[in-house]
Amino acid sequence: xxxxxxxxxxxxxxxxxxxxxxxxxxxxxxxxxxxxxxxxxxxxxxxxxxxxxxxxxxxxxxxxxxxxxxxxxxxxxxxxxxxxxxxxxxxxxxxxxxxxxxxxxxxxxxxxxxxxxxxxxxxxxxxxxxxxxxxxxxxxxxxxxxxxxxxxxxxxxxxxxxxxxxxxxxxxxxxxxxxxxxxxxxxxxxxx
Numbered sequence: 520x521x522x523x524x525x526x527x528x529x530x531x532x533x534x535x536x537x538x539x540x541x542x543x544x545x546x547x548x549x550x551x552x553x554x555x556x557x558x559x560x561x562x563x564x565x566x567x568x569x570x571x572x573x574x575x576x577x578x579x580x581x582x583x584x585x586x587x588x589x590x591x592x593x594x595x596x597x598x599x600x601x602x603x604x605x606x607x608x609x610x611x612x613x614x615x616x617x618x619x620x621x622x623x624x625x626x627x628x629x630x631x632x633x634x635x636x637x638x639x640x641x642x643x644x645x646x647x648x649x650x651x652x653x654x655x656x657x658x659x660x661x662x663x664x665x666x667x668x669x670x671x672x673x674x675x676x677x678x679x680x681x682x683x684x685x686x687x688x689x690x691x692x693x694x695x696x697x698x699x700x701x702x703x704x705x706x707x708x709x710x711x
Contacts, residue, residue, distance in 0.1 A: 549665045554595040556658035560684075561588040563654050567647035570695070574644065577694055580622045584684065587615050591677060595662070599672040611676040619683040626690045629698050636705040637693065644695035645702075652688035655681060 534547075564581055571578040593609040639649030659681035666673035693699045 549661065549668060550595060550598065550671065553658065553661040553665050554592045556654065556661050557588055557592045557595065557681075560651060560654045560658050561585050561592075563647065563651040564588070564688075567644055567651055570642070570644035570647060574695060576622075576625065577691055580626075580687070581691070583618065583622075584687070587611070587680065590615070591680060594674060594677055595665075599674070601672070610674055611680050613676055616676055616679045616683055619680065619687050623683065623687050623690050626687075626694045630690065630693050631699050633699075633702075633704075637689075638703040638705050639692075640703045641692070641696035641701045645692040648688050648692035648695060652685045652692065655685040655688060659685065 564585055568578060568581050568585075571581060590609050591611050594611050597604075597608040599608075639653075640646050659678065662673055662678055662681055665671050666678065693702055696702045
């Protein structure tokens with residue numbers, strides 16, 4: 520279990536941070552940037568949840584996601600070096616990806632099919648969920664870039680999870696918009 524006695528350590532004052540396994544990386548390192556964007560996604564979901572209380576089953580789904588995102592951050596902060604560590608590192612597993620897919624299907628079942636792109640907005644919950652979706656997409660891009668770097672290993676479930684997450688957040692935004700009835704639709708060339 521995590522125990523935080525002291526919040527500041529001064530060890531990052533030189534522009535580095537420690538990975539779970541101990542090595543230090545620059546704070547602008549691609550791996551640190553990737554799990555930082557995952558943390559940002561989690562924070563934006565937390566903001567969205569201020570507006571999803573009472574929206575069943577959406578709020579409970581988002582609570583699961585927030586816990587998963589801490590798992591995902593721990594996965595990224597514990598690079599697979601190919602050597603067996605002294606403990607079992609926390610990794611995203613296929614069941615977490617499958618749960619997201621089931622949640623997407625559950626929310627999407629009550630939505631009308633789209634015939635236009637959706638503009639981010641509508642209710643406060645939907646607007647925050649659209650913002651979370653875009654931050655999740657950035658995190659996904661950074662994780663994919665990290666996975667292409669020589670010597671950097673990223674589990675496929677991490678990428679799959681982030682890809683499904685942005686889909687879930689899109690469907691969740693529509694769900695929060697009165698099951699899609701309050702969606703703001705894009706009108707191509709409307710302001711010409």
